[in-house]
Amino acid sequence: MARSYLFIPANEPRMLQNAYVFEADAIILDLEDSVAIEEKHEARFLAREFLRHHPRGSAKTYVRINTESDWLKQDLSMLEHVPIDGIVLPKLTLKMWNTYKKHAESIGVDTDIIGIVETPDAFFELDALGDKTPIKGLILGGEDLVSALKTTRSIEGRELLYPRSMVKMACARHGILAIDTPWTTLDETNLKTDIKHARTHGFDGKCAIHPNQVPLINEALSPSKESIDFARRVVEKHETTKSMRFSLDGQMIDKPVLARAKETLAKASRYGLLKEGLNENS
Amino acid sequence: MKIHDSLDALLDALPLKDGLSISFHHHLRDGDRVINLVLNALKERNIKGMHLYASSIFPSYTAIKDLVISGHISDITTNYMNGPVAEYISENGLPGTLTMQSHGGRARAFEEGENKVDIAFIAAPASTKDGDVTGARGKNAFGSIGYAVSDALYANTKVVITDTIEKTLKPQIEGSHIDHLLKIDSIGDIARMASGTLKITKDPVGLKIARETIRFLDAVNAIKNGVSFQSGAGSVSLSITRMFNEYLKSKKLKGSFYSGGITGLHVNALKEGLVNDLYDVQCFDRAAAMSLLENPHHHFMSASDYANPHNPNRIIKDLDIVILGATEIDLDFNVNVTTDSYNTLIGGSGGHSDTAEDAKLSIIVSPLLRARTVLIKDRVNTITTKGTHVDVLVTERGIAVNPKRKDLINTLKNTTLNVMKIEELRQLAYNLTGTPAHKDHKLTPIGIVENRDGSRQDTLYKKE
Numbered sequence: 001m002a003r004s005y006l007f008i009p010a011n012e013p014r015m016l017q018n019a020y021v022f023e024a025d026a027i028i029l030d031l032e033d034s035v036a037i038e039e040k041h042e043a044r045f046l047a048r049e050f051l052r053h054h055p056r057g058s059a060k061t062y063v064r065i066n067t068e069s070d071w072l073k074q075d076l077s078m079l080e081h082v083p084i085d086g087i088v089l090p091k092l093t094l095k096m097w098n099t100y101k102k103h104a105e106s107i108g109v110d111t112d113i114i115g116i117v118e119t120p121d122a123f124f125e126l127d128a129l130g131d132k133t134p135i136k137g138l139i140l141g142g143e144d145l146v147s148a149l150k151t152t153r154s155i156e157g158r159e160l161l162y163p164r165s166m167v168k169m170a171c172a173r174h175g176i177l178a179i180d181t182p183w184t185t186l187d188e189t190n191l192k193t194d195i196k197h198a199r200t201h202g203f204d205g206k207c208a209i210h211p212n213q214v215p216l217i218n219e220a221l222s223p224s225k226e227s228i229d230f231a232r233r234v235v236e237k238h239e240t241t242k243s244m245r246f247s248l249d250g251q252m253i254d255k256p257v258l259a260r261a262k263e264t265l266a267k268a269s270r271y272g273l274l275k276e277g278l279n280e281n282s
Numbered sequence: 283m284k285i286h287d288s289l290d291a292l293l294d295a296l297p298l299k300d301g302l303s304i305s306f307h308h309h310l311r312d313g314d315r316v317i318n319l320v321l322n323a324l325k326e327r328n329i330k331g332m333h334l335y336a337s338s339i340f341p342s343y344t345a346i347k348d349l350v351i352s353g354h355i356s357d358i359t360t361n362y363m364n365g366p367v368a369e370y371i372s373e374n375g376l377p378g379t380l381t382m383q384s385h386g387g388r389a390r391a392f393e394e395g396e397n398k399v400d401i402a403f404i405a406a407p408a409s410t411k412d413g414d415v416t417g418a419r420g421k422n423a424f425g426s427i428g429y430a431v432s433d434a435l436y437a438n439t440k441v442v443i444t445d446t447i448e449k450t451l452k453p454q455i456e457g458s459h460i461d462h463l464l465k466i467d468s469i470g471d472i473a474r475m476a477s478g479t480l481k482i483t484k485d486p487v488g489l490k491i492a493r494e495t496i497r498f499l500d501a502v503n504a505i506k507n508g509v510s511f512q513s514g515a516g517s518v519s520l521s522i523t524r525m526f527n528e529y530l531k532s533k534k535l536k537g538s539f540y541s542g543g544i545t546g547l548h549v550n551a552l553k554e555g556l557v558n559d560l561y562d563v564q565c566f567d568r569a570a571a572m573s574l575l576e577n578p579h580h581h582f583m584s585a586s587d588y589a590n591p592h593n594p595n596r597i598i599k600d601l602d603i604v605i606l607g608a609t610e611i612d613l614d615f616n617v618n619v620t621t622d623s624y625n626t627l628i629g630g631s632g633g634h635s636d637t638a639e640d641a642k643l644s645i646i647v648s649p650l651l652r653a654r655t656v657l658i659k660d661r662v663n664t665i666t667t668k669g670t671h672v673d674v675l676v677t678e679r680g681i682a683v684n685p686k687r688k689d690l691i692n693t694l695k696n697t698t699l700n701v702m703k704i705e706e707l708r709q710l711a712y713n714l715t716g717t718p719a720h721k722d723h724k725l726t727p728i729g730i731v732e733n734r735d736g737s738r739q740d741t742l743y744k745k746e
Contacts, residue, residue: 023490054714055710
């Protein structure tokens with residue numbers, strides 16, 4: 001599970017060199033939209049060399065591939081025998097999945113898949129995608145989707161209210177990761193608002209298209225110091241009393257609250273917020 | 283005191299001679315007009331073999347190069363230089379010697395008679411007819427005139443050149459020290475004072491370094507009520523200042539003072555009550571210059587009061603934290619901000635070595651990699667600041683603590699910060715770049731780097 005998924009254009013050596021510096025929980029080397037057509041070949045070469053030789057950081061490492069048939073095959077051929085945590089498959093639909101599967105099997109690529117849902121078709125297949133494919137998570141592709149809907153992104157996010165709900169619902173039903181669309185401008189205030197939308201819907205993570213977005217995403221999608229303190233006390237009291245139902249600070253604690261407290265502590269532990277001596281959220 | 287109505291009349295009245303030593307300050311930074319004006323006039327009068335004591339040399343000070351080439355300037359003593367003059371001297375040396383001092387070292391050398399200056403030319407944004415001078419008023423108000431105080435006190439002849447005459451003003455330098463006054467149309471272009479380095483970085487690597495620095499300070503509990511702090515004007519340093527302010531605010535803490543070069547960020551901290559006082563030797567922008575004029579807790583200080591190592595009341599002896607940059611650092615934590623790896627002069631100590639020595643916690647911040655060049659060397663090309671005065675290196679890929687600071691190393695054992703030995707940090711960089719081949723240097727000396735106490739610290743060599 002990751003809070004931040006940072007896109008790194010695979011044709012930019014300086015970005016590749018620093019890919020693990022920016023504290024993203026996951027990086028996505030991009031061969032698709034951020035790479036011009038004439039640079040696809042160089043991007044594949046650079047990505048392969050990076051994946052083979054660059055010392056791995058602690059971040060999960062994914063590659064976003066192209067979906068056009070020839071490029072898809074070339075991208076998958078490049079990924080043969082290189083260590084990655086998974087592929088990000090754009091424009092995911094059942095049809096796209098089948099195309100991908102055919103090429104991946106013939107080339108021999110077998111890795112985790114996170115799909116981007118960004119077309120109206122995908123939203124009528126969300127449940128089926130969860131049922132019939134082994135995908136590990138869904139990324140909401142907000143920019144392409146609003147274009148298809150003939151609208152634009154807004155800071156209020158009303159145009160994505162329904163898509164966000166649908167993606168989260170499908171991911172929750174199938175137990176896979178829900179990852180929110182990136183905010184595409186660099187103003188911090190609006191980014192913070194957009195991250196709140198993701199948090200409100202219960203997304204596990206959010207994409208970033210610039211390294212400077214990562215700290216804000218990580219902070220906003222981490223448990224707060226207060227919630228960690230509360231969760232710690234809930235679990236401690238449960239372990240002391242062995243009770244599944246008790247009161248704490250005037251609040252009734254029962255099974256769902258206890259489960260959320262344990263999840264909060266698990267997240268805090270995963271993100272290094274529990275270690276002794278660390279000033280949490282500093 | 284004599285008032286002159288033209289530069290020619292002024293020069294007629296001055297004791298000009300071959301081998302003359304002259305001084306200038308750099309408060310107008312790249313917007314200074316006075317140094318070129320005076321030097322060109324001295325060249326016209328064919329004064330040869332001069333020794334130039336310029337507190338710093340910026341790219342626009344092109345007359346220096348012309349006078350070096352023509353033989354009118356033979357020796358230069360300065361604290362910092364970059365641009366065409368620096369490039370020329372790097373490639374050709376001087377007929378005499380180049381001496382690089384620190385800001386505190388320069389003040390000390392004036393007071394102790396080592397910097398022997400015949401005539402100090404002081405560009406002043408405002409002066410009275412009695413020669414009372416301030417940097418904080420006038421159309422080219424640059425704020426503090428702190429670096430010129432030594433010149434005004436200790437040169438044999440002191441000349442004020444101004445573009446604004448006021449009836450009265452609160453002097454930063456008193457007229458009793460001044461011998462000659464000249465009014466000209468303009469001493470410079472104040473808009474260019476803040477050009478160059480004074481931008482908060484948006485570079486994600488720089489911001490990562492800034493965040494790591496604040497995390498480090500938090501982890502070692504260095505930011506407490508009453509903390510004193512100084513950072514430079516580089517883009518990463520400015521980001522750290524901004525984050526330092528935010529930290530104070532979020533923790534409801536209040537600092538005692540910020541010192542050194544002052545910017546709008548420091549001024550904001552004063553206005554917001556995050557710090558009690560600012561001690562200002564140099565304003566880096568107009569916001570700082572305005573604040574110095576208006577805010578009684580924003581104090582003017584001379585270079586001697588700032589950093590003279592033999593001044594027992596120097597401000598930085600009480601400094602808790604200083605943030606400094608590096609072009610190179612070596613395994614003994616020696617820092618170079620004077621030359622690049624090919625001996626090209628690209629800067630100088632300024633207050634680097636002064637503050638590193640005096641502050642309780644000296645932190646070097648720099649990218650570990652610039653393209654494929656690794657920051658950490660076996661031995662720096664030039665020692666600007668001794669490693670014995672450096673406590674910590676913070677990079678985007680890890681933090682190295684000087685082994686002499688066992689207290690910090692022990693404290694950091696219980697944190698999640700990425701702390702490692704400086705050798706390990708270098709190896710981490712080599713894993714990305716490969717190990718650079720050893721290169722034999724051909725060494726032709728062109729000057730020296732002085733310790734702030736006047737002793738010789740290192741030698742400067744001609745560019746390869």
